[in-house]
Amino acid sequence: MSVSKNNDPFWWTLFGAGGTISAFFIPIHVVLMGIAIPLGWFDTMDYDRYLELARHPLARLYLFAVISLSLFHWAHRFRYTLYDGLQLKHLEQYIVVFCYGIATAGTFITVILIFSI
Amino acid sequence: MESVTLQVLRYLPEEKSEPFYQDYDVPFQKKWVILDALNYIKDHVDGTLTYRWSCRMGVCGSCGMMVNDQPVLTCETFLETYLPGPIRIAPLSYFAVIRDLVVNTDDFLGKVKRAKPWLITDELKPVTEGEYRQTPDELKEYKQYSMCINCMLCYSACPIVGLDPEFVGPAAVALAQRYNYDSRDDGHGQRNKILMDDDGIYSCTLVGECSVVCPKAVDPAGAIQRYKVTGAVEWWKSVVMPWKSDK
Structure with missing residues (x-):
């Protein structure tokens, strides 16, 4: 099958995956960890149990996916915001490096943080 | 008879280098679409007005124009919708204009x-x-x-x-x-x-x-x-x- 010479399908896949996963899961985290638990709306586990949970391999994988893909979602969207919103498409190569560079750096930092929990 | 004003964007490259709006008063008829009003102008007011149309029933796709900044088929867009007017009519956005409402396809x-x-x-x-x-x-x-x-x-x-x-x-x-x-x-x-x-x-x-x-x-x-x-x-x-x- 003939495919594109450029990498847009690759970035778009990360964008699409990031959009889906962040739309589904980030609101849950905001409500639970940002509002409900700090306000003590219900009894919950203590900090050590959370730590234990976060160290589970599946939890690490989940955190990695949510954080990294959300960053790539942002990167792609911000790239096109700069292209179309600020009409900076002539700076395409710098914008691409800047946006996806931040997401890639963020992904590395995420890996380090997840394994140092 | 009640009338409505159409502000039509005109472009006559052999006369003026810039496009300009020209106002036309047309009688208002409840059954008229924008295209009927343009045809009225062409037949009774100003024969130099240039635009494309053919089937007048939303099939041929020729009569697309910007009406009050929205792209519509003028054959299925009723004058009544835009009362009391004036109604602004321009060629389709982002296309090069050949003359008046005719764009280069x-x-x-x-x-x-x-x-x-x-x-x-x-x-x-x-x-x-x-x-x-x-x-x-x-x-x-x-x-x-x-x-x-x-x-x-x-x-x-x-x-x-x-x-x-x-x-x-x-x-x-x-x-x-x-x-x-x-x-x-x-x-x-x-x-x-x-x-x-x-x-x-x-x-x-x-x-x-x-x-x-x-x-x-x-x-x-x-x-x-x-x-x-x-x-x-x-x-x-x-x-x-x-x-x-x-x-």
Whole structure:
């Protein structure tokens, strides 16, 4: 099958995956960890149990996916915001490096943080 | 008789280098569409006014114009909607204007042609083997996209077309999908080459205005989104299984 010479399908896949996963899961985290638990709306586990949970391999994988893909979602969207919103498409190569560079750096930092929990 | 004012954007390159608005008062009739009012001007007020139209029933796709900044088919847009007026009429946005309300369609038609909106078959069946049969479900797969009448309203509604004139645009992708989803067609590899490259489907940021203004409910935005998914799957396949990417 003939495919594109450029990498847009690759970035778009990360964008699409990031959009889906962040739309589904980030609101849950905001409500639970940002509002409900700090306000003590219900009894919950203590900090050590959370730590234990976060160290589970599946939890690490989940955190990695949510954080990294959300960053790539942002990167792609911000790239096109700069292209179309600020009409900076002539700076395409710098914008691409800047946006996806931040997401890639963020992904590395995420890996380090997840394994140092 | 009640009348309504039409402010028509005119461009007469042999007289003036800049386009200008000209006001025309036309009698208001409840049954009139914008095109009827333009025809009234042409027949009774100013024979020099130039615009395209043909079928006056929303089929030919010739009479698309900007009415109060919205791209519409003037043959199915009633004067009454815009009362008391004035009603501002301009040529379709983002197209080069030839004269008055007539735009140059060459660029658009070139994009449509690049999308290869015709049946491409690897092997032609001999006539003796009979027809290419299709089930109602197979027809349903592409029928919606086959309703496109090339009226170009979607191009005038698309801000990406406005910013990037090279962008292939909504109708061309919808027409490509009309054949990609046809069970008789083998051409989607050829269409991919054009539609997945720079200024192809991934330039679309899903604003969705193309589907809002489409007079035939083709949903070009949906066609583009579906193409992005197909394109992404094929891109990943070509990375994971490069030996299958020879076609």
